[in-house]
Structure formats: C-alpha cells, structure tokens
Amino acid sequence: MDLKDGERRGAAGPGPLSRQGSIYSLTFDEFQSTLGGMGGGLGKDFGSMNMDELLRSIWTAEESQAMASASAAASASAAGAAGEDGAALQRQGSLTLPRTLSVKTVDEVWRDFVREGPAPGAAGGGAEPQPNRQPTLGEMTLEEFLVRAGVVRDNPTAAAMAAAAAVPAQPVAPRPIQAVSNGASIFFGNFGAANDAGTGAMGFAPVGIGDQAMGNGLMPGVAGMASAAVTVSPVDTSVAQLDSVGNGNGDLSSPMAPVPYPFEGVIRGRRSGAGVEKVVERRQRRMIKNRESAARSRARKQAYTMELEAEVQKLKELNAELQKKQDEMMEMQKNQVDFWVKLPFFMSYFHHAFLFFSTIEFKSIFLSVIKLMENRLLCLFVHHTSIWLN
Amino acid sequence: MARFVEPLVVGRVIGEVVDLFVPSISMTVAYGPKDISNGRLLKPSATAAPPLVRISGRRNDLYTLIMTDPDAPSPSDPTMREYLHWIVTNIPGGTDATKGEEVVEYMGPRPPVGIHRYVLVLFEQKTRVNAEAPGERANFNTRAFAAAHELGLPTAVVYFNAQKEPANRRR
Numbered sequence: 332m333d334l335k336d337g338e339r340r341g342a343a344g345p346g347p348l349s350r351q352g353s354i355y356s357l358t359f360d361e362f363q364s365t366l367g368g369m370g371g372g373l374g375k376d377f378g379s380m381n382m383d384e385l386l387r388s389i390w391t392a393e394e395s396q397a398m399a400s401a402s403a404a405a406s407a408s409a410a411g412a413a414g415e416d417g418a419a420l421q422r423q424g425s426l427t428l429p430r431t432l433s434v435k436t437v438d439e440v441w442r443d444f445v446r447e448g449p450a451p452g453a454a455g456g457g458a459e460p461q462p463n464r465q466p467t468l469g470e471m472t473l474e475e476f477l478v479r480a481g482v483v484r485d486n487p488t489a490a491a492m493a494a495a496a497a498v499p500a501q502p503v504a505p506r507p508i509q510a511v512s513n514g515a516s517i518f519f520g521n522f523g524a525a526n527d528a529g530t531g532a533m534g535f536a537p538v539g540i541g542d543q544a545m546g547n548g549l550m551p552g553v554a555g556m557a558s559a560a561v562t563v564s565p566v567d568t569s570v571a572q573l574d575s576v577g578n579g580n581g582d583l584s585s586p587m588a589p590v591p592y593p594f595e596g597v598i599r600g601r602r603s604g605a606g607v608e609k610v611v612e613r614r615q616r617r618m619i620k621n622r623e624s625a626a627r628s629r630a631r632k633q634a635y636t637m638e639l640e641a642e643v644q645k646l647k648e649l650n651a652e653l654q655k656k657q658d659e660m661m662e663m664q665k666n667q668v669d670f671w672v673k674l675p676f677f678m679s680y681f682h683h684a685f686l687f688f689s690t691i692e693f694k695s696i697f698l699s700v701i702k703l704m705e706n707r708l709l710c711l712f713v714h715h716t717s718i719w720l721n
Numbered sequence: 722m723a724r725f726v727e728p729l730v731v732g733r734v735i736g737e738v739v740d741l742f743v744p745s746i747s748m749t750v751a752y753g754p755k756d757i758s759n760g761r762l763l764k765p766s767a768t769a770a771p772p773l774v775r776i777s778g779r780r781n782d783l784y785t786l787i788m789t790d791p792d793a794p795s796p797s798d799p800t801m802r803e804y805l806h807w808i809v810t811n812i813p814g815g816t817d818a819t820k821g822e823e824v825v826e827y828m829g830p831r832p833p834v835g836i837h838r839y840v841l842v843l844f845e846q847k848t849r850v851n852a853e854a855p856g857e858r859a860n861f862n863t864r865a866f867a868a869a870h871e872l873g874l875p876t877a878v879v880y881f882n883a884q885k886e887p888a889n890r891r892r
Binding site: 624630 | 725727728729731732733758759760761762796797835836882
C-alpha cells in the first residue's frame with residue numbers, strides 16, 4: 332500500500348528533507364509562522380481562530396505546498412492517477428479528498444492503521460536519534476493539535492471513554508452516536524486524505540495518528556463503532572456520499588461545505604458532549620419545571636380569585652336578601668308606629684261613641700243607667716208609698 | 722350553602738384528588754375564628770392544630786372526612802401523592818368533626834418544598850364505617866379509599882394552600 336511506502340521512506344529518509352516536503356512535518360510554531368507568512372494565512376493567531384478558520388488555513392497552506400511540489404507529489408504517490416486527481420482537485424478546490432481514500436470505507440482505513448500499528452516501533456527507533464525538538468505537526472495526535480489550537484480545553488479521555496461506553500447502548504441514544512460516527516468518518520477521511528494527497532514524506536503521519544490516538548483512547552470509540560454492526564451503516568453511507576462526489580469530479584466546494592460542521596459537531600459531541608448534554612438537559616428540565624410551577628401559580632391565583640368572586644357573589648345575594656327583609660320589617664314597623672301615633676286622635680274624635688259602643692263600656696253604662704233608674708224608681712216608689720202611708 | 726366547584730377544577734383538586742361532583746352538603750373549615758375559603762394560603766404554624774370542621778346534613782346520616790396533600794413532597798414531583806393527614810369517620814350530620822371517630826390522627830401541614838394543596842374531602846356514608854388506618858401516610862389514594870368503603874362521590878370539598886415558612890424570621 333502507498334501508506335507503507337510512505338512510511339518506509341519517512342523512516343529511512345532524513346528528517347529535514349521530509350520536513351520540507353509537507354506542512355505536516357513542520358512543528359507547530361513553524362507551521363504557524365508559515366501560515367503567517369503566507370498570503371492566505373489570515374495573519375491570525377491560532378488561539379483566536381475558530382475551527383473553520385483553522386481548517387481553511389491548513390487547507391490553503393497544504394494547497395500551496397502541494398502546488399509547489401505538484402510534480403513530486405504525483406511521482407511519489409503510489410496511486411499515481413489518484414494522486415494526479417487529488418493534486419488537480421487541490422488546485423481548484425479548497426478541500427483535498429483524493430479518490431484513493433474516498434473509495435475506501437472507514438473500516439478499510441482503520442484496518443490499514445491497525446496493520447501499520449506495529450511498524451512504528453522500528454520507525455521510532457530510526458527517528459530516535461533526532462534531537463529533542465518539538466513534535467512535528469504530522470506526529471501530533473489530533474487531540475494535542477486541537478488543544479494547542481485552543482479548540483478543546485477540557486480533558487478528552489473521559490469524554491472519549493464515555494462515548495465509547497455509550498456506543499453499545501445503541502437504542503438508548505441513537506442519534507448522537509450516529510452523528511459521532513458520521514463525523515468521525517469524515518474527520519478521519521480528511522486527515523487520511525491529506526496524508527495521501529501529500530508527498531511521500533508524509534508517511535509518518537498516519538502512523539503517528541494511529542499509534543498515539545490508540546494510546547489516548549480516541550480510537551477505541553471508532554473501533555467500537557466499527558465493530559458494532561448497527562453503526563457501520565451510517566458510516567458507510569457518509570463515505571459513499573463522499574465517494575460519489577469524488578468520482579463525479581464535479582464542483583467539490585458545495586458538497587464539501589457541510590464537512591466542517593460535522594467536524595465541529597464531533598469535537599463537541601465527543602469531548603464535552605456528555606457534559607454539555609447534561610447541562611442542556613438539566614437546563615431544559617429546570618425550564619419545564621419552572622413553566623409548570625408558573626402554570627400552577629397562575630391556576631392557584633385564578634382558583635382563589637374565583638373562590639373570592641363566588642364568595643362575593645354569595646355575600647351580595649345574602650346582603651340583598653337581608654336588605655329586602657329589613658325593608659319589609661321597616662315598612663311594617665312604620666305602619667305600626669303610625670297606628671299608635673294616630674290612635675289618640677282617633678280616640679279623641681270618636682271618644683264618646685267609642686266609649687259607648689265598646690261593648691263592655693256600653694254594657695256597664697247601660698246596666699248602671701238601668702240600676703240608676705231602678706233605684707230612682709224604687710226611691711220614688713218608696714217615697715210615694717210613704718207619703719201615701721202617712 | 723353549596724360551594725362552587727370551579728375553584729376546585731381550576732385548582733386541579735377535582736381531577737387529581739377527586740372526580741367531578743356536585744356539592745350537596747355544606748362544610749366549613751375553620752382554623753381559629755375564621756372559615757377558610759378554597760385556595761387560601763395559610764401558614765403551617767396556623768394549621769398545626771386540627772381545624773373545626775362543621776358540616777350540615779341530617780343528624781341520622783354519617784360522614785367521613787379525609788384530609789390529604791396531593792403535592793407531597795414537591796408540587797413538581799409529587800412522588801408521594803397523596804400524603805394523608807387526617808381521617809375522621811362516622812361524623813353525624815349537622816355536627817362537627819370532633820363528633821366522629823378519628824381513624825388517622827390529624828397531622829398539620831409541613832410542606833418541605835413549594836406550595837402544597839391540602840384538601841379536605843367529605844363523603845356521605847351509606848352505613849357505619851369501620852375503617853382501618855392505612856400503614857403509612859404517603860401514597861394514600863382518596864379514590865381508592867372511597868371505593869373500598871363505598872363512599873361514592875364526595876359531598877363537599879374544601880382546600881387551602883400552605884408553604885414552608887422561612888426558618889429564621891428577622892425582626
């Protein structure tokens with residue numbers, strides 16, 4: 332395979348030469364200064380770049396490098412035609428994705444990595460005599476690179492392990508995993524593509540990545556995904572998509588545009604994904620609780636208002652009823668008062684008749700009159716008889 | 722006087738504790754001198770002693786009074802719904818709850834989190850009830866209790882709210 336070739340050359344060949352060949356063999360500082368020196372380098376510090384900018388700058392740097400050594404790249408690459416293709420694409424587009432890699436599935440690429448795995452022991456032995464200098468960009472793992480670039484700040488291993496652990500539980504959270512695996516495939520495709528498209532001096536790069544990433548637990552996630560049959564299919568589809576694009580030889584820029592986004596998604600979902608998700612979930616739960624609480628509060632207030640309104644209504648009715656009763660009583664009392672007030676006048680007007688006709692009075696008067704009369708009569712009778720007797 | 726059931730519906734007492742019913746008995750609940758109205762916010766300290774619950778109804782009829790908290794331990798996560806506070810059975814109509822038999826001793830509201838509803842439900846009994854106190858107060862179910870003792874739908878419901886009082890009161 333071409334990777335093997337490249338590696339052998341990289342291991343055998345002297346450092347400085349290979350370092351000249353590609354940006355991947357530059358140290359970080361060198362790379363940065365190179366970018367700074369270049370026209371398309373944006374002149375920005377890495378710390379202030381976002382991921383898109385960083386990638387773009389790498390690509391442009393790589394492109395210019397590739398253009399400079401286009402013929403060398405074409406000849407050095409084992410898959411010559413593909414290399415030509417890749418170079419041509421580099422010149423016209425911003426992204427480098429040669430056909431040799433895009434034709435491969437992630438599994439194949441990964442298998443290559445694994446197969447290369449044991450080799451670095453010997454290669455490392457060859458490279459050891461090099462002085463204690465900064466690791467080159469190509470030797471760096473992605474994680475180191477990203478940490479240096481300021482994209483990732485927290486500890487990656489835990490998140491990576493969590494991601495790896497989450498993989499078997501596929502039905503629980505199918506979407507994030509899919510996204511991760513998708514992004515992962517794209518991501519590794521990019522890196523591998525860059526390696527492939529570069530000159531033979533880049534042979535170190537894949538080894539370094541495969542090796543160190545393995546040690547860091549970055550790869551196990553991918554390995555787990557590859558072994559889990561369920562998640563392989565989305566990976567395949569994504570690769571197939573890229574493949575068709577590569578074969579079509581059409582305008583690469585528009586279909587490639589979405590690539591950086593999944594890339595970013597990977598980093599987020601992979602690194603601090605668990606933490607962010609937890610925080611987001613917690614926040615959402617809190618929001619929902621808050622809304623429920625607000626709804627309850629409203630309901631409570633409304634219920635109490637209704638109760639009070641009902642109470643008011645009830646009291647109003649009661650009040651009206653009492654008012655009515657009071658009015659009636661007042662009327663009655665007034666009538667009674669009238670009666671007693673008018674009674675004396677009434678009595679004075681009809682005093683005699685009243686006295687006369689009120690039965691008891693009438694009777695008693697009548698009786699007394701009769702008695703009187705009787706007495707009178709008796710007296711008269713006695714008087715007359717006495718006269719007569721005398 | 723028949724109480725309106727709308728506040729009970731809006732306050733979700735009807736639905737979460739009892740089913741829709743038509744009040745047929747008047748029940749007044751008084752902590753201290755004042756009758757409480759539905760949805761009123763009371764302090765737990767003011768409700769530590771059992772309230773005076775007076776009911777209308779005929780002297781020959783017997784009634785059961787239940788007091789529960791459907792919001793325990795927290796209104797947003799009522800895992801203990803309902804928390805039982807009081808059961809009095811065999812209350813003669815036209816009297817008050819002290820004339821009945823206290824099956825479960827009164828326990829004052831002690832809401833740990835949030836504003837809780839405390840619901841007093843009155844059922845009319847068909848016959849004399851010999852109810853046994855449930856094993857624990859948590860996860861009581863008024864509907865199930867009513868079904869178990871053939872109490873049917875409630876005849877009166879009063880509820881109030883209570884919230885935990887701040888621990889340290891500054892003067």
